[in-house]
Amino acid sequence: MSSREFDRLGLLALVLVLWTVLSKLSLVSPLFLASPGGVVNAFLDDLQSGRLGRDLAATALRIIAGFGLGALLGVALGATVASSKRLSTAAAPFVDFARSVPVTALLPLFLLMFGIGSSAKVAAIAWSSGLVMMINTILGFENVPPARLNVGRLFGLSRPALVRQIVLPDAAAQVFVGLRTAVSLAVVVGIVSEMLLSTGDGIGGRLYDASVLYDTDRVYLGIILAGTLGYLFNLTVAVADRRVVHWRGR
Amino acid sequence: MSGVSSSPMPSSAPELRVDELRASYPQTGLGPRLEVLGGLSLSLSTGTFVALVGPNGCGKTTLLLCIAGLLRPDSGVIEFRSNGKSGRNVGLVFQNYRESLFPWLTVRDNIGFGLRGQGLSAGEAGSRAGRLCEELGISLPLTRYPYELSGGQQQLASILRALITEPRILLLDEPFGSLDAITREELRPELLKIWRLTGTTCLLVTHDVDDALSLSDRIIVLSRKPSVVAMDVDVPPPVRDHADPQARWELRLRVHDGLVAK
Numbered sequence: 001m002s003s004r005e006f007d008r009l010g011l012l013a014l015v016l017v018l019w020t021v022l023s024k025l026s027l028v029s030p031l032f033l034a035s036p037g038g039v040v041n042a043f044l045d046d047l048q049s050g051r052l053g054r055d056l057a058a059t060a061l062r063i064i065a066g067f068g069l070g071a072l073l074g075v076a077l078g079a080t081v082a083s084s085k086r087l088s089t090a091a092a093p094f095v096d097f098a099r100s101v102p103v104t105a106l107l108p109l110f111l112l113m114f115g116i117g118s119s120a121k122v123a124a125i126a127w128s129s130g131l132v133m134m135i136n137t138i139l140g141f142e143n144v145p146p147a148r149l150n151v152g153r154l155f156g157l158s159r160p161a162l163v164r165q166i167v168l169p170d171a172a173a174q175v176f177v178g179l180r181t182a183v184s185l186a187v188v189v190g191i192v193s194e195m196l197l198s199t200g201d202g203i204g205g206r207l208y209d210a211s212v213l214y215d216t217d218r219v220y221l222g223i224i225l226a227g228t229l230g231y232l233f234n235l236t237v238a239v240a241d242r243r244v245v246h247w248r249g250r
Numbered sequence: 251m252s253g254v255s256s257s258p259m260p261s262s263a264p265e266l267r268v269d270e271l272r273a274s275y276p277q278t279g280l281g282p283r284l285e286v287l288g289g290l291s292l293s294l295s296t297g298t299f300v301a302l303v304g305p306n307g308c309g310k311t312t313l314l315l316c317i318a319g320l321l322r323p324d325s326g327v328i329e330f331r332s333n334g335k336s337g338r339n340v341g342l343v344f345q346n347y348r349e350s351l352f353p354w355l356t357v358r359d360n361i362g363f364g365l366r367g368q369g370l371s372a373g374e375a376g377s378r379a380g381r382l383c384e385e386l387g388i389s390l391p392l393t394r395y396p397y398e399l400s401g402g403q404q405q406l407a408s409i410l411r412a413l414i415t416e417p418r419i420l421l422l423d424e425p426f427g428s429l430d431a432i433t434r435e436e437l438r439p440e441l442l443k444i445w446r447l448t449g450t451t452c453l454l455v456t457h458d459v460d461d462a463l464s465l466s467d468r469i470i471v472l473s474r475k476p477s478v479v480a481m482d483v484d485v486p487p488p489v490r491d492h493a494d495p496q497a498r499w500e501l502r503l504r505v506h507d508g509l510v511a512k
Contacts, residue, residue, distance in 0.1 A: 145349035150320050154342050155364040155415065165366070169354045247353030250397040 031216055038217040039224070046221070051206075059190055059202040060229060062118055066125025067186040067233075073126065074133025074182070075175060081134070082141035095135060103128040103189055107196050121193040121202075128189045129182035136178025140171030173248060176241040183237045187230040203229065263331050264293035265451045266317065266419055271326030272476075273312050286312045287323065288476025294419070296331065299445055299452040301462035303509060304472030304480075310455040314421045317453070318342045330418070341412030341450070345424040347404040351396040357407050358392035364415040375414075382410055386444055402433040406440060413448060420445075422454040426461060438464050459505050463498060464490060471508040481508035 001009075016036060022028060023035040046052035081088045081095075103124055110127075114120035144167050152162045194204025207222030209215075241248070271290045274283035286309035294300055304310050315321035317328055318340050330338055344350040351360050361382065362375030370378070376392075383390060388406060396404050405425055412420060425441070426434045442465060445452050456462055462469050463485060471481035481504075488494040489501055 145346075147344045147346055147350040148352065150315075150318075150342070150344075151350055151352075151363070151411075152367075153320055154318055154340070155367040157367050161367065166352070169352070172354070247395060247397050250353075 031214065034216045034220040039220045042215075042217040042221045046218075052225075055201060055203050055206050056225065056229065058118075059194065059204065059226075062121050062194075062202065063125060063186050063190040063229075063233065065118075066122040066190065067129050067183055069122065070126035070129030070131075070186070071133050071179065071182065074130035074178070075137045077130070078134040078137025079141060082138045088138060088142070095131070095138075099131050099135065104192060104196070107193060110193075111197055116197055116199055120197055121190065124193045125186045125189045129186045132182040132185060133175070133178045136174050136181070137171065140174030140178075141167060143174070144170045173245045176237075176245050176248075179237050180234070180241060183233050184230065187226070187233055191226050265296040265298075265331050266453075267293040267327070267329040268313075268317070269327040269329070271313070271316060271328065272324045273309065273316055273321065274324055274476075285476035287316070287326075288478055289326070290472070290478050292470060292479055292482075294451050294453060296418075296451055297449050298468060299442075299454070299466045300468045300470060301454045301456055301466035301485075302470050302472065303456055303459060303462050303505065304477060305474050305509065306457075308472045308475050308477045310472060311423055314342065314423050314453070314455060317419070318421055339415065339417045339419070341415065341417035341420045343405070343409050343412050343420070343422045343425045345427040347396075347401070347408045347428065351404060351408055351411075353396055355395075356392065357390055357394055357396060357399065360396060360407055361392075361410045361414055363411055368415070379410070379414060382414060386410070386447055388440065388444075400433070401429050402437050405429065405437065409441070409444065413444070413450065416448075418451060420450045420452045422452060424455055424457065427457065434458075434461070441465060459502055459509075462505065463502060464492075466490070469505055471505060473511075480511065481505070483508075 020036050023030070023033050043052065046055075081091050106127060107120070107124055110120040110123045114123055148166055148170060149162065152166045157165065190202075191204035191207070194202040195208040198205040198208055200206070200209060203222055203225050207219060207226065210218035210222060269291050271287050272285070273287040274285045277284050290309075290313065302310055302313070312321060316323045319338050320342075352363065355363065358376045358379050359372065361379035362370075362372075365375040365378055366372065380392060383392070388410065390403055390407055390410075391399065396407065399407065405428075409420075409422075409425065422441075426437060429437065438461070444450075452466075454462070454465060467485050467487070467490065469481075469483050469485055470479055471483075472478070473480040483501065483504065485501065486494075486497065489498045492498065
């Protein structure tokens with residue numbers, strides 16, 4: 001174990017000890033502050049009943065589906081818009097408006113369109129991550145250094161070859177900036193849409209229900225699970241970013 | 251009249267002939283177009299190393315872009331000596347190697363890039379890149395990425411990339427402009443070596459009179475824009491090789507006077 005990992009585990013242990021002491025001293029009402037033991041018990045109960053696995057899987061799948069769909073559509077749409085200066089100039093105010101609309105304001109519409117099931121939630125995630133991806137794709141396409149393009153032109157590359165060999169790899173850096181932003185947003189929108197369009201499954205739905213039932217242990221459990229899920233999604237994209245865009249910042 | 255002519259010229263013809271070249275850029279607002287090249291004429295003999303110096307913004311880069319075919323002049327003639335191949339066979343090295351090299355490709359693939367456009371496989375292009383380095387006696391870490399190299403090595407890599415298609419003319423747009431003084435000093439002999447070994451006609455744009463004196467056998471000074479040729483002097487080998495400090499000093503003063511003259 002490296003000293004850095006040692007420090008991190010130490011800090012985690014310290015937080016857990018402080019949390020235990022604080023809840024044992026009953027300085028804070030147990031309605032607001034769950035005890036570590038209570039959260040662990042809730043975790044083990046839900047794990048045994050299979051609920052926890054189902055909730056995690058439901059939320060993760062919605063996020064993956066929405067984020068994947070949003071990324072595909074966003075990149076495709078962004079590349080199309082960026083291919084024409086006229087189109088991108090015309091589209092700019094509409095893109096700005098679309099991203100100014102809080103995605104939560106669209107949830108009622110998605111509810112009407114797709115019903116209470118997973119589709120509405122996936123649509124909300126896809127909408128928000130798709131917009132982020134579209135904006136970053138346009139940025140990436142439009143900001144290829146002119147010198148790089150001139151190298152391709154000088155070697156007589158056709159326009160499709162220029163796009164494939166220079167524009168796409170160059171824009172990848174900005175596309176991955178988009179992916180990192182979009183995946184965080186996808187987790188937020190995933191949890192929020194599960195809360196607002198609750199069907200009782202998924203981490204967001206469970207978290208909301210636990211709050212209504214004054215089940216503080218499960219509220220804490222839900223927060224920790226949502227955080228863990230978000231952390232893992234962010235980490236995955238960050239690792240992919242470092243591997244693909246190995247030249248970033250260098 | 252504008253355009254590129256590749257009609258066969260007699261063998262005594264220059265490698266490149268630029269005649270009455272005019273180029274301008276649109277200005278912001280409704281003003282008239284900004285004239286950059288005001289009927290510029292010059293010609294380069296095969297195998298020479300010519301330095302182009304001139305005041306800031308006088309159109310040196312514009313001229314290179316026109317010669318490279320990346321910018322359309324308003325009028326004038328750019329004529330290449332026919333070499334049997336069609337089209338222009340010109341290499342271009344940019345000042346900003348960080349922007350012009352491809353960070354997603356290894357140094358080997360960067361150097362071989364121009365061959366991919368000619369339909370060669372990545373493997374073949376890569377081995378040709380390695381062979382070019384060997385032929386020119388330049389050792390670069392070919393399997394690394396550009397950002398892992400020093401600035402001087404990166405610029406060498408982009409010079410090799412420009413040479414991979416065996417251009418007749420190599421255009422160098424302030425290739426040392428982003429490098430420190432020591433690296434400059436180190437790169438000059440490398441560039442001279444490349445020039446001698448390949449026999450490529452070189453046109454070097456530079457701010458640095460010392461670069462011009464140390465590398466070229468002819469210096470062309472451009473006037474302020476709209477620019478034309480203000481001075482055209484030969485650099486005798488003893489001057490270039492620092493063998494005659496007195497003559498070098500005098501020539502330096504002449505070029506300098508040409509630069510600051512109205």
